[in-house]
Amino acid sequence: GQQLNQSPQSMFIQEGEDVSMNCTSSSIFNTWLWYKQDPGEGPVLLIALYKAGELTSNGRLTAQFGITRKDSFLNISASIPSDVGIYFCAGQRDTGFQKLVFGTGTRLLVSP
Amino acid sequence: DAMVIQNPRYQVTQFGKPVTLSCSQTLNHNVMYWYQQKSSQAPKLLFHYYDKDFNNEADTPDNFQSRRPNTSFCFLDIRSPGLGDAAMYLCATSTTGGIQYFGAGTRLSVL
Numbered sequence: 001g002q003q004l005n006q007s008p009q010s011m012f013i014q015e016g017e018d019v020s021m022n023c024t025s026s027s028i029f030n031t032w033l034w035y036k037q038d039p040g041e042g043p044v045l046l047i048a049l050y051k052a053g054e055l056t057s058n059g060r061l062t063a064q065f066g067i068t069r070k071d072s073f074l075n076i077s078a079s080i081p082s083d084v085g086i087y088f089c090a091g092q093r094d095t096g097f098q099k100l101v102f103g104t105g106t107r108l109l110v111s112p
Numbered sequence: 113d114a115m116v117i118q119n120p121r122y123q124v125t126q127f128g129k130p131v132t133l134s135c136s137q138t139l140n141h142n143v144m145y146w147y148q149q150k151s152s153q154a155p156k157l158l159f160h161y162y163d164k165d166f167n168n169e170a171d172t173p174d175n176f177q178s179r180r181p182n183t184s185f186c187f188l189d190i191r192s193p194g195l196g197d198a199a200m201y202l203c204a205t206s207t208t209g210g211i212q213y214f215g216a217g218t219r220l221s222v223l
Binding site (some may be wrong): 005031033040042043044045086094102103104105107 | 154215
């Protein structure tokens with residue numbers, strides 16, 4: 001099935017650094033979602049974006065819905081060790097059954 | 113408070129021995145989903161229930177079945193687990209067209 005291109009695949013950073021990851025698609029989505037998955041746990045929703053150009057923050061996290069509706073990015077500022085995990089973007093369309101299309105994931109490691 | 117609850121968190125079964133995983137929700141969502149996730153890959157949708165209507169993904173093996181006896185509960189049945197079915201199984205729920213909320217998952221091991 002379709003997957004979104006997510007980059008980078010992995011990142012190893014120092015605590016306190018800012019992080020940026022992005023997701024691109026060849027087709028349009030009406031909703032972009034960012035999930036975080038801790039080891040051995042299910043994905044947890046971080047941010048939902050509903051409108052092209054929308055910029056939304058959740059604490060140290062900021063995400064944007066691209067103007068073309070084919071991309072999104074997630075920024076994490078001042079990273080801390082508990083930011084470790086896998087981040088997945090997911091796109092959703094409004095037509096028909098709203099199946100999520102997931103990105104390939106970004107594994108984030110944070111060194112104290 | 114957990115809103116999508118999966119039991120058990122860890123399940124060990126033997127090759128070929130049927131196993132059932134369960135999911136319950138307190139969100140009163142009308143759509144429930146089952147995903148399979150292998151080693152840090154993205155979750156892969158197996159099937160979903162839209163109210164009582166069952167919708168199978170085209171590439172979901174016949175070995176996987178599901179039951180939804182009421183709005184709150186959904187079960188994943190694996191009739192004859194093979195070694196390749198060892199994975200994390202995720203349940204999710206949503207309203208129609210809404211955001212999907214995931215449970216903590218069940219890690220299945222097949223010996």
